[in-house]
Amino acid sequence: MSDIKSLSADYFDSKSEEYTNDYYLNQQTHPKWARQKSIVSFVRKYLQSSNTKILDIGCGPGLLEEDLSNLSYKGIGMDISKEMIKLSKQRAQSKGFNESWEFVCGDCEDTRLEPESIDCVIASGVIEYMPEDNKMLEEVNRVLKVEGLFILNVTNVFGVSTSLNRLSHYLKGIPGVMRLADFVKIRLLESNTKAKRLSFIPRKHIPSAFIKNARRNGFELLDDVYQGFTLLPAPFDQIFNKLIGRKFIDLERLNNTPLRVLGASYLVCLTKKA
Numbered sequence: 440m441s442d443i444k445s446l447s448a449d450y451f452d453s454k455s456e457e458y459t460n461d462y463y464l465n466q467q468t469h470p471k472w473a474r475q476k477s478i479v480s481f482v483r484k485y486l487q488s489s490n491t492k493i494l495d496i497g498c499g500p501g502l503l504e505e506d507l508s509n510l511s512y513k514g515i516g517m518d519i520s521k522e523m524i525k526l527s528k529q530r531a532q533s534k535g536f537n538e539s540w541e542f543v544c545g546d547c548e549d550t551r552l553e554p555e556s557i558d559c560v561i562a563s564g565v566i567e568y569m570p571e572d573n574k575m576l577e578e579v580n581r582v583l584k585v586e587g588l589f590i591l592n593v594t595n596v597f598g599v600s601t602s603l604n605r606l607s608h609y610l611k612g613i614p615g616v617m618r619l620a621d622f623v624k625i626r627l628l629e630s631n632t633k634a635k636r637l638s639f640i641p642r643k644h645i646p647s648a649f650i651k652n653a654r655r656n657g658f659e660l661l662d663d664v665y666q667g668f669t670l671l672p673a674p675f676d677q678i679f680n681k682l683i684g685r686k687f688i689d690l691e692r693l694n695n696t697p698l699r700v701l702g703a704s705y706l707v708c709l710t711k712k713a
């Protein structure tokens with residue numbers, strides 16, 4: 440496996456519970472919930488029937504499957520991390536959607552599924568952990584039926600919120616800086632978990648270039664939404680909001696304006712061309 444791919448697989452394997460708690464279960468206002476809601480909206484809008492098969496690659500802890508199963512959708516959740524698959528199986532069992540969703544360990548660049556066997560592929564927060572896009576796009580194209588849906592997001596290189604990611608990654612490598620980051624997170628932001636430093640930097644995309652490449656790989660754009668708007672880059676936005684005691688303003692409506700290009704996440708609904 441190439442570097443970013445194996446490093447991220449190990450990371451999610453070792454942090455499966457922390458990821459689930461920090462980004463979802465302990466934070467009902469985290470932007471990942473908004474992303475999940477938009478994915479469900481695209482499925483409801485563009486997937487004609489619930490009698491179809493969905494494949495969620497990089498399914499993580501299976502929270503999206505829980506929402507989709509409540510709407511009678513069924514399919515396969517796939518993840519390279521055994522620990523994530525263990526969590527999603529436990530969730531499916533405890534929430535009663537283990538009959539409609541199967542969870543398997545697998546690689547989104549080589550799923551081993553039958554060609555043209557899937558109606559809708561979802562990849563939420565996954566492509567940035569691949570060394571490049573084409574292998575995954577080719578594999579998704581192979582397993583999708585003609586006119587099937589491909590819903591995925593990329594991290595926007597022009598996003599305000601994520602613009603200091605690379606700098607903060609390097610700063611956190613300086614001795615003592617992680618302790619400062621922990622202080623900011625735990626004391627100022629009142630988080631119950633310490634700051635994180637990954638051993639790799641997830642990729643970002645130029646949205647227009649991504650769409651151009653998706654077209655070259657046999658997809659057409661049906662719909663899109665920019666999300667994750669902030670006035671300042673992280674962590675300054677969270678600190679600012681904490682200091683004034685609330686979220687300054689709800690910026691998500693910027694998606695309906697030309698400033699949408701400043702959203703941190705670009706979620707698209709593509710369709711496989713005939």
Ligand SMILES: C[S@@+](CC[C@H](N)C(=O)[O-])C[C@H]1O[C@@H](n2cnc3c(N)ncnc32)[C@H](O)[C@@H]1O
Binds near residue numbers: 452497523545565
């Ligand atoms: C940021 S998490 C996203 C989880 C979930 N989709 C969500 O939206 O919260 C990325 C997930 O992709 C998985 N992943 C990373 N590389 C993968 C690969 N090559 N094939 C399948 N899953 C992969 C990780 O194990 C992790 O669970």
